[in-house]
Amino acid sequence: MGILSSIKIVEFEGLGPGPFCGMLLADLGADVIVIERPDGADVGRSAIYRRGKRSIALNLKNENARDLALKIVERSDALIEGLRPGVMERLGLGPEECMSRNQTLIYGRLTGWGQSGPLAAAAGHDINYVSLSGAAWYGARSNDVPVLPPTLVGDVGGGALYLAIGILAGVLSARENGKGRVVDAAIVDGSAHMMNLLYSLRAAGGLPDERGASMIDGAHFYDVYRCADGKYVSVGPLEPKFYSLLLEKLGLQDDATFQSQFEGANWPTLKTRMTEVFIAKTRSEWCALLEGSDVCFAPVLNPSEASEHPHMKARGVLREIDGILQAAAAPRFDGETPADPGPIPKKGAHADEILTEIGYDEGAVAEMRARGVV
Numbered sequence: 001m002g003i004l005s006s007i008k009i010v011e012f013e014g015l016g017p018g019p020f021c022g023m024l025l026a027d028l029g030a031d032v033i034v035i036e037r038p039d040g041a042d043v044g045r046s047a048i049y050r051r052g053k054r055s056i057a058l059n060l061k062n063e064n065a066r067d068l069a070l071k072i073v074e075r076s077d078a079l080i081e082g083l084r085p086g087v088m089e090r091l092g093l094g095p096e097e098c099m100s101r102n103q104t105l106i107y108g109r110l111t112g113w114g115q116s117g118p119l120a121a122a123a124g125h126d127i128n129y130v131s132l133s134g135a136a137w138y139g140a141r142s143n144d145v146p147v148l149p150p151t152l153v154g155d156v157g158g159g160a161l162y163l164a165i166g167i168l169a170g171v172l173s174a175r176e177n178g179k180g181r182v183v184d185a186a187i188v189d190g191s192a193h194m195m196n197l198l199y200s201l202r203a204a205g206g207l208p209d210e211r212g213a214s215m216i217d218g219a220h221f222y223d224v225y226r227c228a229d230g231k232y233v234s235v236g237p238l239e240p241k242f243y244s245l246l247l248e249k250l251g252l253q254d255d256a257t258f259q260s261q262f263e264g265a266n267w268p269t270l271k272t273r274m275t276e277v278f279i280a281k282t283r284s285e286w287c288a289l290l291e292g293s294d295v296c297f298a299p300v301l302n303p304s305e306a307s308e309h310p311h312m313k314a315r316g317v318l319r320e321i322d323g324i325l326q327a328a329a330a331p332r333f334d335g336e337t338p339a340d341p342g343p344i345p346k347k348g349a350h351a352d353e354i355l356t357e358i359g360y361d362e363g364a365v366a367e368m369r370a371r372g373v374v
């Protein structure tokens with residue numbers, strides 16, 4: 001029972017950001033029923049994005065199965081689908097059909113390009129959406145090739161999280177005025193919106209289109225450095241008082257060349273000097289010297305290392321559940337450590353339970369199984 005326990009979601013099986021949105025809502029307590037296709041392999045225990053959900057497998061090309069899906073929709077506050085524009089309509093499960101059965105339904109649509117525009121019908125993936133939106137541009141130094149963490153900026157940040165916000169805003173509105181609506185959550189929109197913090201810096205003259213020329217992508221005091229053991233650390237003391245502390249910790253406080261922090265012409269030379277400083281010690285040695293201070297420091301950890309870090313362990317952020325490393329629900333409330341998420345269901349595991357809830361008895365369920373509807 002989480003903070004969203006009063007919300008019921010129906011999710012139609014998809015890939016990536018749609019299921020991630022459903023997982024996020026389930027993590028926070030929403031009752032999420034995922035309608036899956038009966039064909040294909042059961043991805044099973046490795047599919048963390050299915051955790052905490054209930055599963056039913058329906059052959060949606062069958063008219064009776066579509067009717068079952070609509071009955072589930074009738075009992076839901078919101079719907080999640082991440083198919084290309086027009087696919088749900090061809091299945092007879094588009095907004096018009098669903099909202100005629102449930103006038104308060106929030107119909108959440110998650111795509112890369114959106115429901116309209118010249119590219120709406122084209123295929124694409126995270127890398128394409130964030131490239132077009134501008135969100136990929138600063139993911140590199142100077143003339144390097146832009147590189148971003150796979151799926152995080154587009155699918156998760158610009159897609160799943162924006163759909164979750166849209167769904168929750170829609171549910172609040174529907175509970176107030178009794179009117180459902182369609183949420184058009186496009187990854188290209190969301191990842192562009194995420195750039196507004198950078199656009200503020202750009203408007204103030206601090207972020208030119210040229211990469212490597214701003215204090216967040218070119219300065220010596222905001223970068224990742226290699227250590228003696230081949231591992232990496234990050235520093236980011238943007239504020240002068242934190243920068244001064246870093247110089248003190250590194251023994252550079254008396255070096256006049258480091259005193260003009262924001263003089264961009266000096267950054268390449270100072271970055272070379274900083275590289276020489278950090279390569280002299282191992283990552284562990286730098287952690288012992290800098291971690292926990294106000295120099296704005298952190299080691300660059302792989303997932304296994306992150307799960308063992310004292311801060312991450314104290315907050316219970318990363319856990320191994322049933323032999324699988326996964327992150328706890330976020331955000332958290334009242335300082336509580338989130339409870340372990342619900343189990344990852346097998347495909348169709350909750351069919352009998354769900355069908356009973358929408359009014360079918362044991363005999364009717366058996367008949368639907370025999371006819372391949374369920």
